[in-house]
Amino acid sequence: MTPEEIKNKIQTALPGTALKWVRDTLLIENPQDLPKVANFLKTSEEFRFDYLSSVTGADYLQYLEAVYHLYSMEKKTGPFVLRARVGRDQARIPSLVPLYRGAEYQEREAYDTYGIIFENHPDLRRIFMWEGFEGFPMRKDYVQEDSEILEASDIEWLEKHQVQVPEGMKKRAEELKKQGRRAVAERPGQPEPQ
């Protein structure tokens, strides 16, 4: 089957879905259509993609993306790749957990690292990082902390636990606090020599 035929087949079965081929993958232009399309691919006799291999989040600066790799265990075919794109600020994609149980942890992982919110997910929490962690560390604009400079909150904590803190460190933390900055990791000044 050629790509165009597959696309037509899906669109005749599900009128109103906007699809587009991106290389070898099928982009679902409206993410809300994703469960419909996946359900069709899973149940239709022709495809039977009953096995969701991988769910991946990705950050393309302008938008976030979720990539789904579908295979068929029954027909031993695949992969069939679906992708859905959402804006960085309102990253909401319907969850595929009702269709594929295997998406459960993988969607939690994508939420944890990229902050894509999967609607109707039964238990959408952070999976690797702890609750209370701020930011989504795999996004390209995430900035890590500088792990060698103590901040005001650290000093406060240490003093509460009766730990002696050297004056220099205290001073530095105060300066940072005055400037309203966090101690974050900085970019290297020059590109590393080859």
Added chain:
Amino acid sequence: MAFTENLSSVDGGLKSELGKKGIVVATLNELYNWGRRSSIWPMQFGLACCAIEMIATACARYDIARFGAELFRPSPRQSDLMIVAGTVTKKMAPQVVRLYNQMAEPKYVITMGACSIAGGPFIDGYNVLRGIDRYIPIDVHLPGCPPRPEALLYGLMELQRKIDGQTIEKTEWYQKGLKREYPVPECGPHGLIPKFNPEVWAPREVDHRKERYGEPVLIGKKDKAPNLDAPVAARPAATSASSASQPSAS
């Protein structure tokens, strides 16, 4: 590492002479340390890859039992030695410190592998602690990724030498006012609070790695995303071969 050897008041030559006659002369210190160093019970506590090498050390081929350290205890309260075998992540660090606090005196720590010494290959990760020595004192550092079982045995022997250098009248755990419990860090919004315990560890004054590479490797060094939507002209075979084999200009 230089450890002070225990000074025995009995002359070595005399000792060996007496030994031939079946008389063993030893100081109390020697007896005390001999007993302690020959039955170090490590904690059965593995974090990552190095734990597998730790298990291999305990197995028949390397046989850690020859050093009296085969009895891996699952509880910190029964163990003398904590082998921090593997990467300590920020999520795991509070638990490691708590385990250390729960160990009874005398207690020793071996950091096994580059990760637990300083972060190792994973040093740039956002969730990786750069060395457990930021929160607890370490007795023996054991580099390698992972260290071979022989290396762990060597580390154990170094620890035994350290134990040999201790004297019963000066050991810390018989002194008053001993503080060998360290505050357990907490998970904060950006990492651990505090980032390190200044009583145990302080940043280096000159950090060559930081000077050269910046700190740490950042996500998002790139500012242009690939455009996969763009049509592919002539599909891979020829094009990729030429583009891949050209050395880059940068």
Added chain:
Amino acid sequence: MEKIFSARDPSALNTETLEINFGPQHPSTHGVFRMNIVCDGETVVSLKPVMGYLHRNHEQIAENMSYAASMPYTDRLDYFNSMSNNFGYSLAVEKLANIEVPERAQYIRVIMAELTRLVNHVSVIGFLLNDLGAFFTPVLYAFREREKILDIFEEVSGARMMCNYFRFGGVKYEIQPHILQRIKEIVKKFPKFLEEFEALLSKNEILCMRCQNVGVLPKELAVSASITGPMLRASGVDYDIRKVDKYSIYGRFKFRIPLGEKGDVYDRYYVRILEMHESLKILDQALKDIPATGELVSKKMAPFLKSPRNFKPPVGEAYGRVEAPKGELGFYVVSDGTPQPWRYHVRAPSFINLTILEDMCLGHKIADVIVILGSVDIVLGEVDH
């Protein structure tokens, strides 16, 4: 008088559930895995896994370094099977940049991958028995065999565990004839060891009682939950990527896929034993057919062995997957034409196999949880990547 409690009628007993925190420091969680278990008496009512205690940010680090530099990091994903991890990653990048692999290198790859499978399955059975209470003795047997194979790895690649042996388009070092001879000897002697192992275990009454009908995973749930590897096949689904994709040169070998019937812990144990026998068959054939001489790395990739930072695959994406000993290990790589990948994702089998841990454990006793977890065969480096 009001009846408060009758021993003959347990339902009249009003019990409270008990919440148990299990791990992350626990000898039987295979690392730093943690579970929050709610028990009613000794029966599991709810089980919530907590992960991330070994989240080492492999993906983040890989997105900031050259393609070849990620290879040693893949070793540390599933630290029992560094060779299979290398295999998956090289397949993905080879797909991305369209690289051919020379014949001899293909054979060496298959030999290494199958040896790794032996190492993994034999150790996993040892640890499973550990979890059953046969403390350390089966592990001693397992590690004895493991050491023999690790010696081969060491001689071939220079490292016991973290081999870093594969390169894009081939493998790094030549494999000497005397090493091949030693592999042949191992393959010849291994069935005898398996026999010994099986004689001690397979019909052991305690093992049967603890494992049969425990942690049953139905076929439909297994497929829907994306379970792969020996766990899936123990549930009776005939799906082995070596057969389905025929990646590398697996199409050339004759081997069968062992399937379980019920999908309980015992099936998972036995499928692994049978898989080792099949791996030995593949090894036998590969050792017979391997060409005596030939290139190790394809001509196209040879210059990049010395200067890996110059390797720039064309813009595009690729998903490469292999049948790792624990299941489908997939690597999803997106290239933007620079020496660093734009996106690098690992589809870790033991991470996804944990999805249905709760379903398998519900209704069982708390002691069975450990056995079921042992039969899932997790390695935390991979679960938390």
